[in-house]
Amino acid sequence: MPELPEVEVSRQGIAPYLTGQTINKIELRQPKLRWPIPAQVQLAVGEPVLAVRRRAKYLLIDTAPGSLIIHLGMSGALRVLPCEQAYLKHDHVIIELESGQSLRLNDPRRFGALLWQAPGDTLSVFAKLGPEPLTDAFDGERLYQLSRSRKSPVKTFIMDNAVVVGVGNIYATEALFAVGIDPRRAAGRISKARYRELAEAIKHTLGRAIVQGGTSLKDFTQADGKPGYFKQSLLAYGRAGESCVRCATPLQSVQLGQRTSVYCPGCQR
């Protein structure tokens, strides 16, 4: 999926088409995504979109009676296309707008979700999320404090949504490479100074990826169908066996918390 940069790029891409537009129709072509789609999503029909927001990897499409909550799972992508355009395979949700454009959620693996949140309500998926990585609420101090008794690998630690949201496998791999920290290192055995550097690297990596339109591997496209260009900037993710750009040591691959992690045994300590 889309990690935080891809979700933010999607938000920026779709917001101009949605904001202020009335929703004419919501068509559900596949009711079973990660969770069954609640019937209340139809409450948004006939309502103008007030705002398109993001929290962690969730998109929130606000209307007066409540918010449509979209998660893109591992393989989801949002496209804006004219209503009359033929459906593609795996176009599971189509939100038609009065403008004649439609927002389509395409998700081959169906790990994504469409949920509904009434005003004043907080869905359980939002209940125990950590801070947004691009805000001041996230810093090295927080990483240091939360990690003191943790034995799990630092990579697993920074991918924990209770610690900080939005850091997935690609950007965790890249940020650790950038600061030269071995992803296998126990989270509790890293100094405050190094955590300050890591927090800055996470912010920097995510920020650059957003500017470049995110990372497109297979499924992800921006709202206009174009891929993101950050893939060209990846120095570790997907490069096992290749030479490290810093020290030429062959990059290694290891499984941490069920996820493949690539690192340089030469300069990540």
Add this chain to the structure above:
DNA sequence: ACGTGATCCTGGAAGC
């Protein structure tokens, strides 16, 4: 509280 592993699902790539 923390850590680990199974699980949801489809499709592309690699191996034989």
Add this chain to the structure above:
DNA sequence: TGCTTCCAGGATCACG
């Protein structure tokens, strides 16, 4: 060419 196996941007849940 075709079949099988493995792997993939996530995150919950059950269990020890």
